[in-house]
Amino acid sequence: MALDERPALDDLVASWRDWVGRRRTLSEPDVDELEGHLLDRVDALRAAGLHDDEAFLVAVKRLGAVDDLSREYARVHSERLWKQLVLDEGAAGIGPDGRATDAAGRPLGLARRANGLAVALLLGVGAGVAVKAADLLGAGPDFLLRNAAILVLPFLAAWFAWRHRPPAGAMAVVAAAFAVAAIALDAYPFAGAPGTDAIAAQPGMTEVLAATHAAVALWLVTGIAYASGDWRSDAARMDFVRFSGEWTVYYVLIALVGGALSMLTVAVFAAIGVDALPVVGEWVLPCGAAGAVLVAAWLVEAKQQVIENIAPVLTRLFTPLFTLMMLALIAAAIIQWNLVDVSRDLLIAFDLVLVVVLGLLVYSYSARDPLAPAGWFERLQLVMLASAIVVDVVVLVAMLARIGEFGFSANKAASLGLNAILLANLARAAWLQLGFLRGRHPFSRLEHWQTAYLPVYAAWAAVVAIVFPPVFGFA
Structure with missing residues (x-):
């Protein structure tokens, strides 16, 4: 990397400070103190001949994990922690008199100190x-x-x-x-779907689709x-x-x-x-x-800002399980090779699993340290993504075959659109994941792709909720 392409030290420190500042156990003075220790280490490493970004990464590594620091501060300042958590959630700190204060040290008003x-x-x-x-x-x-x-x-x-x-x-x-x-x-x-004497009329498909997609949007x-x-x-x-x-x-x-x-x-x-x-x-x-x-x-x-985030535990537990499930679904699709007569319930199960897999992927991104190098877990995620792409392609082919055989319906059109959107997301995510594993780009590009894609899901949900009912005759 050329010298002028290196991120500025001030930007790196600002990013680190923002990350650490999310922990409610650390007040503004606490973060200032930690930043001082970090900069001392950076200066020592720069004096030893390291570039700014290299010195910064080594200094952060030596300073310790953010969660470890948060737990240590929680033990030292436990009284302040619980006052801030339970009694004064809007507070940035606790003053000498035990009252909640804002970032400038001013006592908070009654409204801001509401429980x-x-x-x-x-x-x-x-x-x-x-x-x-x-x-x-x-x-x-x-x-x-x-x-x-x-x-x-x-x-x-x-x-x-x-x-x-x-x-x-x-x-x-x-x-x-x-x-x-x-x-x-x-x-x-x-x-609604007509009922009988014993069974009341049921909501129609467009009504169910509109309700569920409106909730998502x-x-x-x-x-x-x-x-x-x-x-x-x-x-x-x-x-x-x-x-x-x-x-x-x-x-x-x-x-x-x-x-x-x-x-x-x-x-x-x-x-x-x-x-x-x-x-x-x-x-x-x-x-x-x-x-x-x-x-x-x-x-x-x-x-979430006081105790350790449960996301890393959940994602590391369920990612291997869902990877095995995706492989099992691929085997099920191979066994039931007739894509026209493929079970409707199986296609619905495929879609549900794909949505959960994508949610699990994005959730794991939200919990990951962006500075950590790629490891076995990221390789397992790539396998999960590749399996999900195969499953999504199978669902798309089966859906097109069913539409060609039985014609369009609101349910089929909604499923087709969702799978097309998912396929684009999964394919790009897999490509970026591979590039991250090969060291070609930073982890932040994976995060950016997923966060930038959220409005696509919101827009599609809005289309299904508002446009589909009149298009398909409110049936």
């Missing part, structure tokens, strides 16, 4: 009330299906707005997206509020990816515990002759499912 859990619970109650109010007003299951995201996600956007203080313009964009989705989904004359739109309006930033998008992965884990855990507690409650009341199942089924579960969206969001933001 984050209380706000999350209040918004969670609001989400539950919104869902139950729609039910009590006789909106019906079809309305709740279409509007589940519209009823709940505005409260999540409000939580992000409270936490991250996005500009008014960004929140206007978020509000407009929710308004457009609500107007379109509720104005469309969806035609609106989730990504709420990321604008999470990113404080700076949605064009790769770092902000990757932070939202990290949040989404952590949120999924916490939500599933809350759902499992809540389900077990509900079953236990029903059993206890049944033992004394009281049927609590209607109350649990009609009130606790719908309201709890909506409120858990906010509780899980609070848990992510309260814990």
Whole structure:
């Protein structure tokens, strides 16, 4: 690398400082102290003849892992840590009198020192009330299906707005997206599948597609509020990816515990002759499912910068398992070689696995140290990507064969478009992964590709939710 192509030392230090500063256990003075130690090491290494970027990398390596430093500071400043986490989440530090302070050391006002859990619970109650109010007003299951995201996600956007203080313009964009989705989904004359005397009419395919894709699009739109309006930033998008992965884990855990507690409650009341199942089924579960969206969001933001991120553990556990699954799916496709008569359920399973694999890949990127060299795990990811590309091609060929045999439908068109988008993403990701393994470009290019591709998924979800219903006759 030519000397003028080397990254400036100030830029490297700024990037490192931004990375370290994400840990809530480290206040501004703590980061200043660590930066001083880092620069001392850099100066010593430069005096020994290393270039700036080489000295910086060696100094960072010798300084220690960021998570280790965070844990050490947490042990030394445990009282400050828990005050900051539980009592004063908006604080940048704790003053000599034990009161929360901002980055400049000024005491925070009462509003900024409001307990984050209380706000999350209040918004969670609001989400539950919104869902139950729609039910009590006789909106019906079809309305709740279409509007589940519209009823709940505005409260999540409000939580992000409270936490991250996005500009008014960004929140206007978020509000407009929710308004457009609500107007379109509720104005469309969806035609449900006819029922029988014993079975009520079921939602039509375009209604199901519109509801699910609207939820995906609106989730990504709420990321604008999470990113404080700076949605064009790769770092902000990757932070939202990290949040989404952590949120999924916490939500599933809350759902499992809540389900077990509900079953236990029903059993206890049944033992004394009281049927609590209607109350649990009609009130606790719908309201709890909506409120858990906010509780899980609070848990992510309260814990992810204090305790070690669980993403590295999850990705290293599930990447080998999903790689084996992809290979098994390829074997299944070879065994069932007739692509026209391929099982519809098998194609759906292929699509679900491809989405999870891509999510697992992006989630692992969000947790990776960008300065770490490539290793065995990155090679395993390349195998997973190559297998996913093969599976995606099989699904695309099978889908085209089925369309040629049976004609277009909303479901087939949505699946075809999704697989085409996934194939482009996976192919480019595999190429960049190979280049990273061969040392031809830095890891940041892999991150940039995935974060830059997020709007593509949002746009496609919006097309399926808004354009597909009238195109396919709302059937």
